[in-house]
Amino acid sequence: MNQKKLSYLGLFAAVAIIFGYVESLIPFFAGIPGMKLGLANLAVLFILEKYTWKEAALVSVVRIIVIGFMFGNLFSILYSLAGAALSLTVMTLMKRFSGFSLLGISVAGGVSHNIGQLIIASLITMTSGLIYYAPALLISGVITGLLIGTLTNEVLKRIHF
Structure with a gap:
């Protein structure tokens, strides 16, 4: 990995961590524990678009561990890793094998992130009762996916490297 690429990855990992911090300051309560806007995912989606899934995974893991600690x-680290793993897998497959735009890929990432977290929460608590959160989580995944996808498109228009 060359120094320029490593610098950009470090920069976007730092941006994701800062966004995670800013997001922790925003009171966001929708009645579902852990529901957030996902601003830090903007950096991951940007890296996925500019580089490969490997670099996006690296930035994602770094941001999850730092923000989690x-x-x-x-x-919270475990839930985030599960959501990020499923989300990144879905987004990578959609980017590679479909004609979806970045906005569609982002929405799929937001929805699959919430599904991944719901699956791991169900496994940890060993209860199927959490499935009642699914409709609200799917709707929030679409909304936040649209927001993050739109913001990422705007960042991509403005940052050239």
Whole structure:
């Protein structure tokens, strides 16, 4: 990996961490524990668009671990890793094998992130009762996916490297 690429990855990991911090300051309560806007995912989606899934995974793991230790706990890290793994897998497959725009890829990422977190929460708590959160999580995944996809498109228009 060359120095320029490593610098950009470090920069976007730092941006994701800052966005995670800013997001922790925003009171966002929709009645569902852990529901957030996902601003830090903007950096991951940007890296996925500019580089490959490997670099996006690296930035994602770094941001999850740092944000988790700073503002969360072991369970928040576990939930975030599960959501990010499924989300990145879905977004990578959609980018590679479909004609979806970045906005569509982002929406699929937002929805699959919430599904991944719901699956891991169900496994940890060993209860199927969490499925009642699914409709609200799917709707929030679409909304936040649209927001992050739109913001990423705007960033891509303005940053050239």
